[in-house]
């Protein structure tokens with residue numbers, strides 16, 4: 001270990017000389033096998049260029065982290081503190097690999113070696129917001145994390161034992177069977193939620209753990225409890241813990257081994273709590289006895305920031321202090337840090353991972369019975385309403401119109417109501433990012449699990465709807481016709497959800513997502529061929545006709561219906577028993593007339609209608625996959 005300078009800034013050159021390469025998968029190592037990691041950071045600088053707001057203005061460069069030196073040792077907690085906007089979260093993100101290394105200057109070493117792609121595996125990151133599934137219990141939440149993050153070679157029993165150990169360590173025994181909860185369902189307390197979040201990222205026992213504000217929003221007892229647990233983990237298991245914290249209480253301060261005080265992206269102090277008063281005395285500030293020195297320091301920083309002379313004297317003092325205790329050569333090693341999103345090894349194989357995600361997803365769906373029941377009730381209500389409005393339509397011009405309206409309405413019902421899943425997907429996206437950014441599972445497993453788990457439910461909805469509506473409206477009375485219509489509506493519902501899913505992976509929020517999905521779906525409807533026949537759509541809009549989510553199911557349903565009618569059926573009979581002439585656009589007489597009115601053609605049921613629907617579904621799933629991959633690699637530039 002490097003030397004510690006008692007009274008001030010430390011020399012950063014620390015590390016375990018014996019440290020070798022990092023094992024492939026941290027959760028496969030036994031406690032004894034696990035390395036202890038000493039992190040040393042030198043000259044860490046992060047600048048962002050802010051674009052000019054007005055013409056003629058120059059772009060400005062903002063330094064968020066300025067030449068930071070620090071160290072975090074195994075067996076210790078390093079707390080990053082400072083006034084609001086000091087750069088605490090930015091610093092944590094930088095050393096946790098959440099900022100694109102190409103944007104950073106300086107050096108971050110783990111045991112004197114540059115961080116490799118393995119660093120994502122050996123470190124855990126607990127975000128400030130508790131991103132957990134509200135309908136799962138604490139034990140289930142930890143068990144799913146164990147199933148995803150512990151190696152496939154471990155037995156189910158071993159994983160269960162690990163979960164029980166975690167419940168014990170985190171003091172979650174009394175609430176292990178309670179659901180996490182959210183605004184709608186009462187669940188565990190804020191402190192318990194925070195401890196569960198920590199457990200989720202601690203289950204595979206990472207040697208390095210980063211936590212962004214683990215005590216924010218907690219009362220003082222819960223905050224103390226959380227830090228006490230982290231202290232025990234650091235001390236007994238020799239883990240390296242780095243956290244950001246706001247105004248810790250006296251009792252919390254005692255549990256933290258070392259502090260990094262930042263102000264406007266600069267190091268003000270780095271060392272133990274005990275050395276803090278001496279440091280500030282040396283700077284020329286008397287620190288009264290019996291005060292919370294950290295609170296005093298933060299107040300002093302605020303005061304200086306707001307004073308005429310500003311922070312400069314303190315920054316100059318801190319810099320001089322830093323140089324006098326060793327100095328260093330600041331290497332500009334942009335290339336040796338982990339590129340966020342590099343491939344990482346996963347604990348389990350693809351099938352096991354997918355099965356676990358299906359299980360988790362299914363439980364989440366089944367734990368929301370109100371949503372399930374309401375959707376099924378809605379199917380019945382809409383089907384009955386539609387059936388009563390268009391009851392037993394005949395083979396007349398009016399019947400032709402009503403039949404097409406039935407199809408258009410049903411498709412609109414499925415395609416537009418899918419947007420209600422947007423907030424659910426958006427919430428889940430946060431959990432997905434948290435999990436995949438640390439390599440909990442493959443994006444492909446998630447996409448497939450997410451796809452498969454909803455299919456039975458889509459089928460149930462469509463069956464319920466068609467059993468009522470199909471017969472009430474009096475559609476083609478053949479088994480083939482009935483089952484084909486179910487297949488097409490099932491694919492439509494699947495497509496609608498694939499489409500919403502895809503946008504949910506890209507859009508910044510619900511409002512943007514809702515606007516885009518509703519607007520594009522409206523356009524798809526407009527250009528489906530139902531309102532304006534294909535021949536009348538201007539050439540520059542025709543691509544929308546071919547991309548339309550409505551076109552293929554609408555064609556399929558129409559062709560299915562009219563294929564089941566005898567070829568000589570007259571759809572526009574005259575009073576004298578004859579039929580209107582063919583090619584009459586107002587009163588289509590034959591099957592071909594009716595279909596061409598809606599831009600459909602006999603013989604298109606399987607190609608292109610069914611096949612293109614399948615291609616669209618697959619296409620949106622593939623887009624969804626790539627959009628999610630971008631999200632899981634998401635870092636600051």
Ligand SMILES: Nc1ncnc2c1ncn2[C@@H]1O[C@H](COP(=O)(O)OP(=O)(O)OP(=O)(O)O)[C@@H](O)[C@H]1O
Nearest residue numbers: 048050062064082083084085086087088089090091
């Ligand atoms: N991409 C960016 N572009 C410009 N400024 C940024 C960017 N990201 C962060 N900042 C600024 O950098 C400073 C440090 O932000 P950071 O979130 O790290 O502070 P913090 O110490 O964690 O603050 P708080 O305690 O309020 O959470 C802030 O002034 C913030 O506005």
